[in-house]
Amino acid sequence: MPHPEPAPRRLVRPAAYAVCVEDGQVLLARWTGPRGPEWTLPGGGLHHGEDPRAGAVREVEEETGFTVALDRLLTVDSVHFPDAVSHAGEPLDMFGIRIVYAAHVVGGELRHEVGGTTDRAAWVPLDEVAGLVRVPLVETGLAAWGSEDPARSAVLGS
Template sequence: MRRKLRVAAYAICVRDGQLLLARWTDGRGRPEWTLPGGGMEHGEDPYDTVLREVEEETGYYVEVTGLLGVDSFRLTTRSRFRRPVDRQGLRLVYEARVTGGQLRPEIGGSTDLAAWHPLETVPGLNRVGLVDTGLALWRERPVTGRLPQKMNTA
């Protein structure tokens, strides 16, 4: 079975009781809110990845204020040739604060909108599981960098 590993870095940006999110579009017509961030390029440091991805997806420049934790998941999918692929996602979740730039949508990327959402309204949003995982890491700040009970975040 073919194996694929994807390493990505995401940011939790909370300001005045609001969370910065980007709306992810998967091409199937069902957009979902996600944390700003994304895949690491070959040779890139994850710290640099989160800075680049947040700016690409939101227009903001951020300063990383801490590493909240790591989330990983595994699933088996099919390749375009219908062969099974064992996929593992490794996601680093950083805490960050906005230092400059202006809120704007990503141009020609995987997200089409960026917006601030009051923390109390986030549970009602159509969102990916990573948002809940990131918020739990932000609230609980586990010393292991891992949530005690693994959440399904794929």
């Protein structure tokens, strides 16, 4: 008689991201996930005990080369992936909590991450975002950013 498959490990993953928009362009990082490359907001998982604000600043620098200052909290949302798989191939039931900030660049130079979960960073014109292969978090962040100002919402077509 075959043994039943073990239940996936349950994982809660808090993460912090930044929406950086300058001169009609948004800063994005290309995530190298299991579905292939997809553009996302720069950011990612928090270290145990790390303040989300510090985590967002750290992640943006790791993925893009830029130092940012956070302006304000934009939104908090969650995602549930009951059939996720870890990098080691372990089945996961993952619940992600995503904290998204508005930010602006204060230093550094654009560069691509080496040896991480992203392989490119770029400023993308807002009117070209819709044509990218991207994760839904990009829309979530830009919608929250655009909802603060009706003129921004018009730019994003929402």
